[in-house]
Amino acid sequence: xxxxxxxxxxxxxxxxxxxxxxxxxxxxxxxxxxxxxxxxxxxxxxxxxxxxxxxxxxxxxxxxxxxxxxxxxxxxxxxxxxxxxxxxxxxxxxxxxxxxxxxxxxxxxxxxxxxxxxxxxxxxxxxxxxxxxxxxxxxxxxxxxxxxxxxxxxxxxxxxxxxxxxxxxxxxxxxxxxxxxxxxxxxxxxxxxxxxxxxxxxxxxxxxxxxxxxxxxxxxxxxxxxxxxxxxxxxxxxxxxxxxxxxxxxxxxxxxxxxxxxxxxxxxxxxxxxxxxxxxxxxxxxxxxxxxxxxxxxxxxxxxxxxxxxxxxxxxxxxxxxxxxxxxxxxxxxxxxxx
Amino acid sequence: xxxxxxxxxxxxxxxxxxxxxxxxxxxxxxxxxxxxxxxxxxxxxxxxxxxxxxxxxxxxxxxxxxxxxxxxxxxxxxxxxxxxxxxxxxxxxxxxxxxxxxxxxxxxxxxxxxxxxxxxxxxxxxxxxxxxxxxxxxxxxxxxxxxxxxxxxxxxxxxxxxxxxxxxxxxxxxxxxxxxxxxxxxxxxxxxxxxxxxxxxxxxxxxxxxxxxxxxxxxxxxxxxxxxxxxxxxxxxxxxxxxxxxxxxxxxxxxxxxxxxxxxxxxxxxxxxxxxxxxxxxxxxxxxxxxxxxxxxxxxxxxxxxxxxxxxxxxxxxxxxxxxxxxxxxxxxxxxxxx
Numbered sequence: 001x002x003x004x005x006x007x008x009x010x011x012x013x014x015x016x017x018x019x020x021x022x023x024x025x026x027x028x029x030x031x032x033x034x035x036x037x038x039x040x041x042x043x044x045x046x047x048x049x050x051x052x053x054x055x056x057x058x059x060x061x062x063x064x065x066x067x068x069x070x071x072x073x074x075x076x077x078x079x080x081x082x083x084x085x086x087x088x089x090x091x092x093x094x095x096x097x098x099x100x101x102x103x104x105x106x107x108x109x110x111x112x113x114x115x116x117x118x119x120x121x122x123x124x125x126x127x128x129x130x131x132x133x134x135x136x137x138x139x140x141x142x143x144x145x146x147x148x149x150x151x152x153x154x155x156x157x158x159x160x161x162x163x164x165x166x167x168x169x170x171x172x173x174x175x176x177x178x179x180x181x182x183x184x185x186x187x188x189x190x191x192x193x194x195x196x197x198x199x200x201x202x203x204x205x206x207x208x209x210x211x212x213x214x215x216x217x218x219x220x221x222x223x224x225x226x227x228x229x230x231x232x233x234x235x236x237x238x239x240x241x242x243x244x245x246x247x248x249x250x251x252x253x254x255x256x257x258x259x260x261x262x263x264x265x266x267x268x269x270x271x272x273x274x275x276x277x278x279x280x281x282x283x284x285x286x287x288x289x290x291x292x293x294x295x296x297x298x299x300x301x302x303x304x305x306x307x308x309x310x311x312x313x314x315x316x317x318x319x320x321x322x323x324x325x326x327x328x329x330x331x332x333x334x335x336x337x338x339x
Numbered sequence: 340x341x342x343x344x345x346x347x348x349x350x351x352x353x354x355x356x357x358x359x360x361x362x363x364x365x366x367x368x369x370x371x372x373x374x375x376x377x378x379x380x381x382x383x384x385x386x387x388x389x390x391x392x393x394x395x396x397x398x399x400x401x402x403x404x405x406x407x408x409x410x411x412x413x414x415x416x417x418x419x420x421x422x423x424x425x426x427x428x429x430x431x432x433x434x435x436x437x438x439x440x441x442x443x444x445x446x447x448x449x450x451x452x453x454x455x456x457x458x459x460x461x462x463x464x465x466x467x468x469x470x471x472x473x474x475x476x477x478x479x480x481x482x483x484x485x486x487x488x489x490x491x492x493x494x495x496x497x498x499x500x501x502x503x504x505x506x507x508x509x510x511x512x513x514x515x516x517x518x519x520x521x522x523x524x525x526x527x528x529x530x531x532x533x534x535x536x537x538x539x540x541x542x543x544x545x546x547x548x549x550x551x552x553x554x555x556x557x558x559x560x561x562x563x564x565x566x567x568x569x570x571x572x573x574x575x576x577x578x579x580x581x582x583x584x585x586x587x588x589x590x591x592x593x594x595x596x597x598x599x600x601x602x603x604x605x606x607x608x609x610x611x612x613x614x615x616x617x618x619x620x621x622x623x624x625x626x627x628x629x630x631x632x633x634x635x636x637x638x639x640x641x642x643x644x645x646x647x648x649x650x651x652x653x654x655x656x657x658x659x660x661x662x663x664x665x666x667x668x669x670x671x672x673x674x675x676x677x678x
Binding site for chain 2: 008009010011012013014015016017018019020021022023024025026027028029032033053054055056057058059060061062063065066068069070071072075084085088089090096098101102105106111114115117118120121122123124125151281282283286287289290292293294295296297301303329331
């Protein structure tokens with residue numbers, strides 16, 4: 001960001017923002033057409049990239065120029081090349097490929113929540129009468145489980161190391177709204193004595209079970225079908241994971257769940273929350289803070305909660321203490337709350 | 340933009356870009372709800388702004404925080420304030436208010452062109468079978484004429500001063516695709532001896548005629564209805580204005596029109612083109628270069644042409660010379676081509 005003082009008035013930010021949707025659509029198109037993979041394979045000119053992607057040369061040239069402008073490609077003469085980040089995250093041949101995340105993040109089911117955003121702001125929540133993304137058994141979560149897993153591998157590993165650094169004790173773990181299952185699975189891979197119960201909608205659990213098999217921990221992995229608010233958790237858990245879950249609900253709903261989690265924990269057990277946690281100013285760090293808009297558009301009353309708000313909810317639900325941990329380079333944070 | 344070398348790999352730009360559409364929708368909602376005007380009037384907390392805007396406090400707080408994150412507001416404690424640019428361009432009470440431009444720029448008729456953008460890139464042009472925005476008599480241009488006029492007042496004035504600095508000679512001017520009419524009107528206001536003929540679709544000309552009346556130059560302002568490609572221009576023009584017009588068409592179509600313009604000019608007359616003119620690399624300056632994506636999505640074969648491409652078209656159409664002029668602080672450029 002520029003920090004030069006006393007700038008001339010300029011409508012530039014206004015124009016860039018009015019057209020910002022084109023950035024989303026261009027990136028989505030580039031991933032769909034495999035433009036990044038094509039360039040990674042050595043196609044450098046618009047003509048060659050177009051041929052590899054089955055697209056028009058004109059469209060490809062304009063798209064690639066735009067991808068340069070918005071930071072995803074470089075250009076020398078008429079040759080395009082990948083930036084470091086595009087090579088790592090957007091070339092399909094890369095093990096860290098994240099492009100599939102658009103299948104969830106840029107799906108119309110999600111983006112359409114923002115089409116009448118003034119009405120969303122008027123109402124104070126998603127216009128979807130069925131509850132937005134938190135409607136029971138919403139099929140979007142199966143898409144989520146498939147699309148978002150690659151994104152979560154890194155934070156899941158970091159979280160397991162943070163919470164269970166010695167990894168030498170028996171642990172009974174409940175993974176609430178497990179999705180792709182990667183968080184629970186990271187604990188199971190980190191500690192050979194960890195046993196994980198994954199809770200989610202039945203079709204989502206199919207994805208988690210597949211991932212457990214791939215991780216070769218199926219013998220220490222079991223599942224529990226249904227809503228976290230309704231199903232009987234059992235008891236005696238050392239850890240209960242709440243990853244990207246609380247942000248969907250309002251504080252009273254969160255507290256109800258946190259009490260239930262409290263009851264299911266063993267003495268001294270810990271609730272482990274992974275969240276977008278903005279600073280108390282709610283506008284920094286920008287990416288974590290911006291997540292509240294996603295919750296405004298897609299849920300009836302969710303939010304990106306600050307640490308003091310989360311701490312208050314846990315305190316109200318009977319926990320003795322909560323600690324806030326950064327998880328760099330992830331933009332998310334981990335809150336560890338002790339029974 | 341950050342320029343720190345050897346950065347850690349980060350998917351941050353990917354996430355920001357996948358969600359960039361939310362910036363468009365949030366800005367659109369803020370303008371629609373008059374959030375900037377409300378804050379300009381002295382409402383500073385989410386509660387007060389919400390009340391003034393007829394919106395929920397929760398939605399308003401999340402929207403205003405997001406507007407801080409994306410650069411349109413500042414925040415101290417729980418008090419929001421306008422940035423310099425938001426006060427000038429987005430508070431309805433400001434004479435330089437531009438918010439109305441969303442009525443054209445963010446209309447679904449335009450933004451929907453980008454919804455299947457991979458298909459647009461495959462095809463190499465708008466998917467609209469009727470020709471996109473360049474379809475005959477497309478009602479979007481009436482919207483355009485109303486919404487975009489405030490944006491064009493400044494470049495129109497700058498252009499008139501650039502092209503007619505002495506303003507002391509009789510001038511016969513043809514304003515092609517006049518729209519709101521502001522370009523021709525700026526010449527008429529700049530020079531009391533200038534007479535302007537404005538050409539556009541009939542309903543669009545109603546807007547231009549209104550603006551001529553407001554500018555008190557109706558006695559030197561006449562109109563010509565129809566398509567620039569079909570209608571008989573007449574002859575002997577000192578200046579023919581081509582403002583934001585050539586970008587809609589491919590070079591052969593442009594050249595056909597430029598020959599017709601050439602025939603209508605007096606000896607020594609000049610065609611005056613206002614355009615988004617990227618540098619020869621086609622990726623700078625970023626805002627002008629990015630305009631090509633708008634043309635890819637919304638026209639069959641338009642583009643943001645470089646100066647060398649425009650010069651070539653004018654040369655092929657018989658002009659003796661073309662000059663390229665910056666028009667700061669506008670991001671557009673003026674190309675003056677002599678018969």
